[in-house]
Amino acid sequence: MNKHMRSFLNTAGALALSLSVVTGPALAFEPDKPVEFVIMAGQGGGADKMARLIQSIIEKENLASRPLIPVNKPGGSGAEALTYMNSVSDPDHTVMVTLNSFFTTPLRQPGLGVDIMKFAPVGRMAEDTFLLWVHKDEGIKTFDEFVTAAKDRGREWVMGGTGKAAEDEIITDYLNNNYGLEIKYVPYKGGGEVAKQLAGRQITSSVNNPSEALGFYQSGDLIPLVAFTAERLPLFPEVPTLNEVGGNFVYSMQRAVVGPPGMSKEALAYYTDLFKKAYDTADWQTYKTKQSLMGNFMAGDDLSQYWSEQRVRHEAILKASGAIK
Amino acid sequence: MDILFALMDGIVVAMQPTNLGLAIAGVLVGLFVGAMPGLGSVNGVAILLPFTFVIQEFTGSATSPMIFLAAIYYGAMYGGAISSITLGIPGASTAVATTFDGRPMALAGRADRALVIAALASFVGGTISNILFTAFAPPLASVALKFGDPEIFALMLLAFATFIGLGGDDIPKTIFSICFGLVLASVGFDIVSGEPRLVFFDISGFSHGIRFLVLAIGVYGIGEMMWTMMSSQSHSAMSYVKITRQGLIAACREFASAWRGTAIGSFLGFFVGLLPAAGATPGSLMAYGVAKLTARDPKSFGKGNPDGISAPESANNAASTGAMLPMMTLGIPGSPTTAVLLAGMVIWGLQPGPLLFSSQPDFVWPLIGSFYISNVVAVLVNLAFIPVFVWMLRMPFTILAPVIFVLSLIGTFAAYQDMFDVWLMVLFGFGALLLRKLDYPLAPAVLAIVLGPIAEPKLRQSLLFSDGDFSIFFTRPIAGPITIVALILILLPIVKFALAHIRPAKR
Structure with a gap:
């Protein structure tokens, strides 16, 4: 991003800020610069599309005083993004879109020194299906x-x-x-x-x-x-679940937004509120239906609880397949 | 005939005032991001994607925002050549090959010619590929589907084979340069095993790999600038270029004489763009390689040969149209920029895929129409601004050199906002100067860092298929012939070189 663009966006952000002071209730935390929106995958994939859509919704509906700037960090099945988030210099101005590699990569590579339970549970936007x-x-x-x-x-x-x-x-x-x-x-x-x-x-x-x-x-x-879902998908009503044909396996992928370890409570509250608003927009709901995304919004302790269950489950899965000891 | 009518309707929609205005605005933005070192079409399109939501709200259709973004993509292909030629820093990764001959031409006081050739070649490349796109989109999509991993690897091998022709006569030094580029390309996380490789001293900056643009700006911005300062060429950079009508006519004539480069670039660029995972940068580099390999006077390449400008410039425009094809008909981006465009289409509520042409003709045909319009707008705007670009060259080198230095620093930072990249870029600049003094060709290293990351996963995926058996590259109907031609091309100069050194060549 060049300087021109940045100062333009800043001015636009400042304008939006002055408007929101008049119209909305003041929150304890407001970003004072553009927020880095890390994507744990490459351009054009499901996570990338979702991040760019949310960025567009937030700008269109004027939900935030400062813009989100998407940055792709696809290396090593999320290892690049996770290590980046672990040591980010400004934890209150960085959030990340995650996949299930959020659970598996730290399990497979303990050397990365990433503890996902220390990440800030901003909000789960959907669960993707297989x-x-x-x-x-x-x-x-x-x-x-x-x-x-x-x-x-x-x-x-x-x-x-x-x-x-x-x-x-x-x-x-x-x-x-x-x-x-x-x-x-x-x-x-x-x-x-x-x-x-x-x-x-x-x-x-x-x-x-x-x-x-x-x-x-x-x-x-x-x-x-x-x-591989618990119930048949609305978009594919004629397709049975694996459990219906005699299997016993349900698997889904979280499409969640997380904050880095060390994000302040006030900032976490701000981002949870921001992404909840984005979740409730008609644009996001339409996208969710069209792309056959499931799951409701989840944040805070519920999301942390979900993570710890998912981590235990993935550890068992990876051990069973021999990917980890 | 149906296609012609559909296209005509599409052009009419694309000419509506709002759409035409958006195409012009897009081309201008594209020229700017393309010409600014470090910023390319990807950045331009990604930054303005949220804005397209507003356009869609305003016009009520997904066509207008897409026309705007596609125009940025085209504009950037034209813009990249401007800084490659006038400053010697590639404006975008797609224009690196344009510096090879564009810069020497500018230093020889013929910057106006180089710019005219670049603009016209871009136009011809863009238009030829638009026609191919319009006429053959569905059958070409099925060709793209036939290209599996072994086929793409064979094609990459062919590209490496043309490298050997890129480095001049010193084969060992060329091979060293390729290997150096490949080692740089393997830094970072490995896609197949997910393990980090060559992350020196655990510096996190290495974990995302060494970016191509960091090497290219280091080599061509910093390295070349210092080389120019040290050699006597810096005096000629001050040469006064005046734009006259005669000069322009002569430039057009020179463009016409470089038709071979344009033809190679247009068709090869389009074809490479079609293949998922390739895109305009490899397209332009391969076109340059092939133009040089098949030229009657390959030695004049790198010294200001017009074919060396027309090939990569027509190729990058042709490839950008080519890359639209798999994006629209298969939903697979052929380049980083089309990946963002694809995300945009989904956001606007469209489903790219085999049915897009039949289910969304109101979207598809005006968009294709706008490709033609954007190309016309871009070439006109570009030609009109050439005097301004040439004016930059009239600055004395004592002013121009610091400007290039600062632009290289800013451009590297702007691309990924990472200071580590900036230091690495400066380091590469000094390294490049040293290698240049020792007479090592650097273009092969730059090519290797572009193609390495495409070729490597394809090689390993193919070998996963065959359980490690290399015969997979010879037994498949498309991959086989390509592999054999590539191996012949690689071995031929090596055999020649060996023979020449065993017994001196006869006169």
């Missing part, structure tokens, strides 16, 4: 047919996914361990690229989020077989 996808030319219509076909082909069956030992590989490991399969897992940079690889039949299946595969689902190229 489905099992195959190409229509595979001729597979049900989960049972998938299991039979994957068993037949052994190591020839390739699952594409995002990142190493992250969400997609966790689901793949579950399928391999519980159905006697030998699916090969190949990691890619983003969910969109995985969907494209499947549409071009470079890989055999994927466990994309709905938003990543939606375009190819609508064109009929990709077919969802099961959802």
Whole structure:
């Protein structure tokens, strides 16, 4: 961002501030400079789209006195972003959009020295869901047919996914361990690229989020077989959950905003309020429905509680698959 | 014919006052962010994305904000050449290849010619790729789908093969330079295993990897500037360039004579842009490499050859159109900028994918129409401003050098807001000067740091598929031939070099 732009945004921010003093109730904390909005993933993925949408909503609805500036830190399945947040110089002017790598990466790499329970629980905006996808030319219509076909082909069956030992590989490991399969897992940079690889039949299946595969689902190229959710998804009413077809596995991904360790109580209250307002806007609710995002807003102790449960669960999952000792 | 009618309708919508105004505004913003070192189309598009919400509110359609952002993308492709030529600092990563010949031409007192060639080549590249886009979008999308990991790796190998031709005659020094670039490219977190690599002294700045722009600005901003100061060339930088009608006509003629570079750039750039994960920077660098490799006088490249400007400049514009194709038809961004555009489309409520063309014609065709309009606007604005850009060159080098130095520092910081990058950039600048004094070619290192991060994951993903068997690169119908051609290109000069050293070449 150049200086021009920054001073322009500052002036715009100052104007907005003077307005909000007149109209809104004064909060104990107000940012006095633009807020850095760290994205734990690369450009164009689910987390990135969500962060840029929230940034746009906050500017459009004039919810904040200072703008959010998105910064992508995709390195090492979130390791780059987590270590950055751990030592950030101004914890009251930095927030981050997280994925489940928020749980898995610190478990896999204890050397990073990241304790997620020290992060500030700003707000969970949604939970993303997972489905099992195959190409229509595979001729597979049900989960049972998938299991039979994957068993037949052994190591020839390739699952594409995002990142190493992250969400997609966790689901793949579950399928391999519980159905006697030998699916090969190949990691890619983003969910969109995985969907494209499947549409071009470079890989055999994927466990994309709905938003990543939606375009190819609508064109009929990709077919969802099961959802890894507790209930059927409103966008895919004909697709059974894994539990309905005899499995016992529910897996979702948090789309949450967190603050760095050391964020002040006042700042935390401010950001929770800000993101709750963004959550309640019509734009966010429409986006949530269209992208098949689930889950309600969650913040504070509830969110911390959720994190500690998720961490225990992921530790068990990673241990079972042998990713950690 | 249907396509022609749809396009005509689209152009009419794109010419409506609001949309035309947005296209002009977008081109101006793009020229600015493109010309400012460190800022590129990604920054411009990302910064203004929230603003497009307001445009959408105002016009009630998703087309207008998209026209605005696409115009920024195009404008930046034109703008990048300006600072590459006049100051020798690449304005954006997409314009690095333009410095190779643009800067020497400017130093020889022909900056006006270089700028005209760059603008016209950009226009031709953009327009040719627009026509290809309009006519063949759906079949080309299925071609892009056929390119799996082994195919993309084979293509990257081919690009590396053209490097060998980039470094002049000294093959060992070229190979050293490539390897140096590849080592720099491997710093940071590894995508396949997730482990940190070469994070020296645990400095957190290394964990995000060494950014291409940091190396490029260091080498071309700081390194070249000091080299110019130390050599006698600094006197010629003061040479007085006057814009005359005759001069412009001569420049146009020179552009026409550089048609080969334009043709290579337009088609190769478009094709590389089509492939997900590539984008305009590799497109322009590969076009430069191929233009040089196939030239009758490869030795004149790097010394102000017009083909060396027209190839990368037509390629970066062609690639930016090419990258729109997978974004719109497959929902896969072909470049960092289209990734942000893709996020924008989803935010405005559109679903990119195979059905976009049939389900959203009211969005698609005016947008394609605006590509044509933006290109016309951009070339006109650019040509009109050339006297202003040339005026910058009239500054004595004693003033220009500190300006370049300051712009390099600011530009590096502006790109990622990280002071570590600034120090690294200065370090690279001095390193580049040293290597230059020892006669090492630096362009191959810059190319390696761009293509390395694309090639490496593709190599490893391919080998995961084949359980470590390299035959996967030879047995697949598309990857096989490309790999073989690349290997021949790599081995040929090495064999020649070895032969020449075993027994002196006959006269």
